[in-house]
Amino acid sequence: MDKPKTKKPLIMKQKVMWQVVYALIPIAVFSVYLFGWRSLSVLAVVNAAGFLSEFIFAKIYRKQVSSAVFVSNFLFALSLPPAVPYWIAVVGIVFGIVFGKMVFGGFGRNIFNPAISGRAFVYISFGVPLTAGFVQPAGGFPGGFTQWLAGADAVSRATPLFDLNSGGSVALSNLVTGITAGSLGETSAILILAAGVFLVVRKAANIRIILSGLIGFAVVQSALFFGGIETAVNPLYSLFSGSLLYGLVFMATDPISSSQTTDAGRWIYGALIGALISLIRVFAIWIEGVTFAILIANMFAPLLDHILKEQKNKRKSAAKEKGGEA
Numbered sequence: 001m002d003k004p005k006t007k008k009p010l011i012m013k014q015k016v017m018w019q020v021v022y023a024l025i026p027i028a029v030f031s032v033y034l035f036g037w038r039s040l041s042v043l044a045v046v047n048a049a050g051f052l053s054e055f056i057f058a059k060i061y062r063k064q065v066s067s068a069v070f071v072s073n074f075l076f077a078l079s080l081p082p083a084v085p086y087w088i089a090v091v092g093i094v095f096g097i098v099f100g101k102m103v104f105g106g107f108g109r110n111i112f113n114p115a116i117s118g119r120a121f122v123y124i125s126f127g128v129p130l131t132a133g134f135v136q137p138a139g140g141f142p143g144g145f146t147q148w149l150a151g152a153d154a155v156s157r158a159t160p161l162f163d164l165n166s167g168g169s170v171a172l173s174n175l176v177t178g179i180t181a182g183s184l185g186e187t188s189a190i191l192i193l194a195a196g197v198f199l200v201v202r203k204a205a206n207i208r209i210i211l212s213g214l215i216g217f218a219v220v221q222s223a224l225f226f227g228g229i230e231t232a233v234n235p236l237y238s239l240f241s242g243s244l245l246y247g248l249v250f251m252a253t254d255p256i257s258s259s260q261t262t263d264a265g266r267w268i269y270g271a272l273i274g275a276l277i278s279l280i281r282v283f284a285i286w287i288e289g290v291t292f293a294i295l296i297a298n299m300f301a302p303l304l305d306h307i308l309k310e311q312k313n314k315r316k317s318a319a320k321e322k323g324g325e326a
Contacts, residue, residue, distance in 0.1 A: 010055075012107070014067035019204040020250065023195035024074045030191055031184040034137040035082035035151075036144035039184045045086050046077035050093040057102035066107035068256075072096060075115035075250055078185025079243060081133030082149060088129055092122035112298045113257045116247075120291045134159055134181045151181075159183075161242040164233045165287050175240035186246040196249040205253040208263055209270035213248040214239075216274025224282050232282045244277060247290035257298045261305040262312065268304060273297045 031039040050073040051065065058065045076093050096118025101110040123130050136151030138144040159182050160170040174180045178188025186192075199205035217239065224232035238244070252258060252273050259269035273293050280289025 008064055010065055012064040012066045016202075016204045016255070017067040017071050019199060019202045020071045021074055023198050023204075024071075024078065024185070024250070027078060027185045027188065027191050027195065028074070030178065030188055031078065031082075033143040033145060034178070034187065035135060035184065036138065036147040036149045038149040039082055039144075042080060042082075042084060042086070042089055042184065043074065043077040046089050046093045047073040049090045050076070050097050053094045053097040054102060054106075057098070057106065061102075061106055063106055068107050069097065072101070072114040072118075076118050079115070079119050079183050079246070081130065081183055082135050083133035085129055085133075088122055088126050091125075092118040094118075095121045108256055110256055111302065112295055113251050113254045116251050116291055116294050116298070120295055123291065134183075136181060137179055137187075139179065159242070161233075161238075161281075161287055164237055164241060165231065165281075170237065170241065172237060172240065175237065183243065183246075186243045189240045189245055192245045192249055196245075199249070199253070205249065206255075206258075206266055208266040209253050209258060209273075210248050212267045212270030213252055213274040213277075216271035217244065217278050218274070220275045220278040221282075224278065229282060232278075238278075238281070242281075242288050243290045247277075247294055248273065251290075251294055252297070257301065259301045259304050262308045265301075265304050265308045269297055269301055272300070 028040070028043060047070065050069055054065050054069045073093060076096055077089065080089055080092075096114040096116075099121075100112050100114035100117030101107070104110045135149065138147060138150035144150040160175055160180050163170050170180070175187075176189045178191065180187050196205065196210060200207045200210070218235055221232065221235040221238055225235055233241075248270070252270060259265035276293035276296055277289045280286060280292055284292075286292065
């Protein structure tokens with residue numbers, strides 16, 4: 001007598017993905033402190049829309065919904081400005097999940113990071129709302145925990161990176177702690193770096209990609225700044241402003257869309273992202289180059305893995321031939 005088939009759970013168990021979500025929770029809580037409870041509502045709306053998008057395609061493919069969808073939802077939501085219209089947040093995450101992931105066949109088959117794909121789409125398509133939704137953060141205690149949207153009367157306040165590119169000054173301490181205008185989850189360098197340590201220890205992120213990204217950015221940015229390029233911001237201030245740390249810790253280390261085959265590939269991949277971020281920030285019209293740098297690196301990651309794998313196989317074959325001759 002045949003045993004009845006066990007029904008699979010709706011959501012695929014992926015421990016590594018939940019580690020990333022756990023690392024993002026303190027950052028999400030801090031966004032409420034800075035900007036008010038609206039940030040949590042944006043996160044909830046994005047999670048609902050992202051989950052539903054993957055659920056529909058999972059039904060078509062007869063697959064489970066991946067836990068990774070919640071990582072994409074959190075990363076995308078926390079990359080948005082506090083006053084972002086809800087409909088733009090929904091359009092962005094739906095685009096990221098559907099066209100950045102599910103059209104390729106679902107989890108494990110996508111070339112591009114879904115959160116980054118959605119972010120690029122809304123920033124290109126809705127540039128004005130996405131660059132005019134920044135607000136003055138709440139200060140002191142209890143901060144934004146008693147407000148819906150902190151600084152609502154100051155919507156369109158420039159981010160630190162914009163101020164620096166415009167020749168203004170920003171306190172380095174504010175960049176490190178995160179008490180400044182910016183996207184929901186990208187302001188606090190301390191929290192992001194702490195999350196990075198947690199992910200590396202838990203083996204949910206590869207430290208080689210993070211370190212090489214930082215080195216690649218520091219080298220190129222320093223060369224441009226000390227070389228006298230007018231649009232190049234001081235490397236130290238540029239490092240802690242914008243979404244550089246957020247992108248390197250959470251998005252560049254995505255195990256699916258990043259270089260996966262060799263450690264050498266991970267070093268090259270991270271360094272490429274860091275260098276591109278600096279070049280785009282300095283020479284392109286986009287002040288924030290993290291999104292496009294990671295997408296470009298995603299595109300070349302499979303080729304990089306293929307080349308390095310072929311070289312490794314050739315070295316092994318040559319070593320076997322020498323051993324046979326001996």
